[in-house]
Amino acid sequence: MSNSNGYMKFSNRALDIEPFRVVEVLTRAKELARQGRDIIHLSVGEPDFPTATPILEAGIRALSEGATGYSEVGGIPELRNALSKFYAGEYGIDVAPERILITPGASGGLLLICALLLNPEDTMLVTDPGYPCNRSFMRLIEAKAQLVPVTSQDNFQLTPELVAKYWQESTVGAMVASPSNPTGTTLKKNQLIAISQQVKKLGGQLIVDEIYHGLGFKKYIPSVLEIDSDVFVVNSFSKYFGMTGWRLGWVVAPEGAVKEMEKLAQHLFISSSTPAQYAALACFDEKTRFILDERKEVFRNRRDFLLSALSSLGFSVPCLPEGALYIYSDASKFTEDSDFFCMDLLERQGVAVTPGTDFGLIGAKQHVRFAYTADVEQLSFAVDRIATIVT
Amino acid sequence: MSNSNGYMKFSNRALDIEPFRVVEVLTRAKELARQGRDIIHLSVGEPDFPTATPILEAGIRALSEGATGYSEVGGIPELRNALSKFYAGEYGIDVAPERILITPGASGGLLLICALLLNPEDTMLVTDPGYPCNRSFMRLIEAKAQLVPVTSQDNFQLTPELVAKYWQESTVGAMVASPSNPTGTTLKKNQLIAISQQVKKLGGQLIVDEIYHGLGFKKYIPSVLEIDSDVFVVNSFSKYFGMTGWRLGWVVAPEGAVKEMEKLAQHLFISSSTPAQYAALACFDEKTRFILDERKEVFRNRRDFLLSALSSLGFSVPCLPEGALYIYSDASKFTEDSDFFCMDLLERQGVAVTPGTDFGLIGAKQHVRFAYTADVEQLSFAVDRIATIVT
Numbered sequence: 051m052s053n054s055n056g057y058m059k060f061s062n063r064a065l066d067i068e069p070f071r072v073v074e075v076l077t078r079a080k081e082l083a084r085q086g087r088d089i090i091h092l093s094v095g096e097p098d099f100p101t102a103t104p105i106l107e108a109g110i111r112a113l114s115e116g117a118t119g120y121s122e123v124g125g126i127p128e129l130r131n132a133l134s135k136f137y138a139g140e141y142g143i144d145v146a147p148e149r150i151l152i153t154p155g156a157s158g159g160l161l162l163i164c165a166l167l168l169n170p171e172d173t174m175l176v177t178d179p180g181y182p183c184n185r186s187f188m189r190l191i192e193a194k195a196q197l198v199p200v201t202s203q204d205n206f207q208l209t210p211e212l213v214a215k216y217w218q219e220s221t222v223g224a225m226v227a228s229p230s231n232p233t234g235t236t237l238k239k240n241q242l243i244a245i246s247q248q249v250k251k252l253g254g255q256l257i258v259d260e261i262y263h264g265l266g267f268k269k270y271i272p273s274v275l276e277i278d279s280d281v282f283v284v285n286s287f288s289k290y291f292g293m294t295g296w297r298l299g300w301v302v303a304p305e306g307a308v309k310e311m312e313k314l315a316q317h318l319f320i321s322s323s324t325p326a327q328y329a330a331l332a333c334f335d336e337k338t339r340f341i342l343d344e345r346k347e348v349f350r351n352r353r354d355f356l357l358s359a360l361s362s363l364g365f366s367v368p369c370l371p372e373g374a375l376y377i378y379s380d381a382s383k384f385t386e387d388s389d390f391f392c393m394d395l396l397e398r399q400g401v402a403v404t405p406g407t408d409f410g411l412i413g414a415k416q417h418v419r420f421a422y423t424a425d426v427e428q429l430s431f432a433v434d435r436i437a438t439i440v441t
Numbered sequence: 442m443s444n445s446n447g448y449m450k451f452s453n454r455a456l457d458i459e460p461f462r463v464v465e466v467l468t469r470a471k472e473l474a475r476q477g478r479d480i481i482h483l484s485v486g487e488p489d490f491p492t493a494t495p496i497l498e499a500g501i502r503a504l505s506e507g508a509t510g511y512s513e514v515g516g517i518p519e520l521r522n523a524l525s526k527f528y529a530g531e532y533g534i535d536v537a538p539e540r541i542l543i544t545p546g547a548s549g550g551l552l553l554i555c556a557l558l559l560n561p562e563d564t565m566l567v568t569d570p571g572y573p574c575n576r577s578f579m580r581l582i583e584a585k586a587q588l589v590p591v592t593s594q595d596n597f598q599l600t601p602e603l604v605a606k607y608w609q610e611s612t613v614g615a616m617v618a619s620p621s622n623p624t625g626t627t628l629k630k631n632q633l634i635a636i637s638q639q640v641k642k643l644g645g646q647l648i649v650d651e652i653y654h655g656l657g658f659k660k661y662i663p664s665v666l667e668i669d670s671d672v673f674v675v676n677s678f679s680k681y682f683g684m685t686g687w688r689l690g691w692v693v694a695p696e697g698a699v700k701e702m703e704k705l706a707q708h709l710f711i712s713s714s715t716p717a718q719y720a721a722l723a724c725f726d727e728k729t730r731f732i733l734d735e736r737k738e739v740f741r742n743r744r745d746f747l748l749s750a751l752s753s754l755g756f757s758v759p760c761l762p763e764g765a766l767y768i769y770s771d772a773s774k775f776t777e778d779s780d781f782f783c784m785d786l787l788e789r790q791g792v793a794v795t796p797g798t799d800f801g802l803i804g805a806k807q808h809v810r811f812a813y814t815a816d817v818e819q820l821s822f823a824v825d826r827i828a829t830i831v832t
Binding site for chain 2: 058059060061062063064067069070073094096100101106109110113114116117118119120121123154155157161165166167168169170172182183186187190191192222255280292293294295296297304306307310313314316317318319320321322323324325326
């Protein structure tokens with residue numbers, strides 16, 4: 051059974067994997083902008099700041115010095131060491147550089163982990179709502195994401211009870227994200243411990259997406275590495291470090307998995323971007339951190355503004371988004387068709403936001419994700435425009 | 442059934458995918474170099490020139506201007522247009538920019554094509570010897586590369602007869618490379634036509650690896666795009682354009698496949714490196730092309746030198762390597778165990794080369810791949826050292 055467009059057969063996986071709604075929104079938003087419309091972009095999960103100057107300068111220096119060849123498959127030793135020091139300084143934990151693999155974006159890390167752990171027909175628990183690409187990476191290799199409905203009662207996160215309830219013969223592990231995309235909620239230390247123990251008890255593997263960890267607005271958000279060294283952690287230079295277009299991430303793997311992952315990375319990537327890695331070395335300079343932490347405060351301020359404004363309009367946000375770049379709101383007061391709602395908002399008012407249908411099935415048609423990737427003035431204009439169609 | 446290291450289960454695919462021998466050679470070569478040994482590196486397929494200055498300068502300019510965000514999933518329009526013009530100028534053919542997808546290295550392109558075309562258990566014909574990662578990409582998604590033994594009689598390339606002979610119920614296509622890694626042989630226009638017609642007759646899809654096309658030493662090496670617009674072509678900025686560590690490649694796809702490939706790329710990559718794409722725009726400047734073409738002549742000269750020297754020593758190279766960076770030699774006069782031969786050559790004489798076992802099964806233990814990625818003086822030293830262990 052294959053999809054066909056008349057002369058060419060596509061794989062079933064190509065048929066199964068759905069387009070990103072956010073890209074459809076973005077494409078239309080760009081069309082409208084070209085027509086001269088004033089569009090406010092609150093759709094894509096990309097900080098609206100350029101890469102910080104010290105990182106740019108390090109990148110320029112690397113290019114001037116000709117750092118343009120392939121690099122070690124697990125990353126340049128300097129960057130693995132810098133991340134090891136980062137974990138020591140930031141979290142007070144000891145993560146050996148050898149356990150840290152540099153990857154082509156967090157995307158590369160997710161592919162490696164799925165390829166390493168999942169046989170065909172194996173399943174992995176993921177939250178609904180959750181990051182859509184997790185499902186696609188599993189589908190790619192003929193395994194399957196099992197969507198676990200999570201609710202505001204559980205802060206939109208997995209619990210040990212949910213893990214046990216949805217665990218099947220075919221389940222090999224569970225994936226959580228803290229802070230989460232799209233809800234921005236986080237897991238407390240005792241929650242991480244409980245989930246980790248539950249997954250271990252069931253003989254599975256825990257994977258934690260900490261891509262938005264640097265953009266956490268609570269005083270303390272624990273890394274799972276503080277409580278468990280047998281987990282896989284996916285992280286990225288894209289969000290807090292502001293290097294989206296450079297395509298650079300990392301994985302912290304259990305010691306026994308590193309060699310196998312490096313072997314897979316040889317075949318799948320050869321190496322990660324070398325100039326990007328040398329640029330990323332500047333991420334850990336004091337000057338850079340100051341810039342990044344200041345930006346984090348800007349994001350926190352935007353969250354506070356937008357959360358309050360959306361609530362006033364009647365959007366419901368039952369759990370405080372404690373990190374990331376998003377407010378995932380229940381828009382059921384206004385729509386039962388979030389795809390239409392988002393396209394209508396874009397067409398009529400020029401505000402680009404993402405329908406819940408990107409993130410799962412449960413309540414997806416009543417939810418909308420707002421990314422606060424514009425300054426407060428723009429957010430304020432956006433709120434005024436949204437008001438015209440919901441009031 | 443899973444591989445296990447005591448506490449963790451790995452997938453069968455992780456077990457099946459073999460390590461690159463070339464990386465093992467490289468790792469040991471680096472160890473020896475750190476110990477103060479003088480090593481001549483003829484193993485990895487990476488030009489020993491830094492990225493050309495105009496490309497570096499374009500990269501630096503892009504960074505200075507803050508081109509650091511995500512870019513369009515199929516690549517920045519400027520680069521797709523530049524490649525379209527490149528095909529018109531270089532090959533006299535019309536390839537619409539929309540058919541050209543920028544990818545994270547040729548690796549990204551190979552993953553996309555495999556994901557698009559192959560269901561589990563489907564097979565794809567590939568040459569033995571051939572590029573090892575092709576097999577791994579197919580294994581990744583639970584499909585299978587079917588190795589077709591090719592011989593010097595057929596210039597180490599597929600023929601319509603071989604395609605017919607090895608075609609099975611499960612076969613969905615055939616993959617060829619011109620110039621080929623590891624043999625450097627190319628396909629003539631009439632051969633491309635014959636293979637294309639045969640694959641079409643059998644209802645399959647032809648994929649052509651043209652990664653080394655810019656490093657062809659014949660006056661005319663045809664692109665398959667001159668004779669067929671229904672094929673997938675994989676290409677790269679790594680080899681001729683000298684941008685290995687930037688991780689940038691492209692695919693030319695049949696018109697009807699582009700939308701599906703872009704959808705897959707959204708999930709798997711989000712985007713290719715943005716700074717790399719802006720840097721790559723300078724690849725097509727007259728000044729850059731002059732530098733690159735000069736380097737090509739250097740490679741041709743090295744090939745001539747090394748081919749003659751190796752032949753004098755008793756290595757047999759039945760087909761002239763017409764492009765790429767390699768001489769794939771029959772070393773059966775000296776060894777029946779190329780893995781041992783290569784490690785021995787490295788340990789005793791400090792010359793790093795790649796055993797045939799990386800490239801397939803047929804004759805692999807009697808073959809050795811020499812990459813001419815060092816200047817003629819170094820190559821001459823290498824030949825002297827090789828002579829000490831084979832004479």
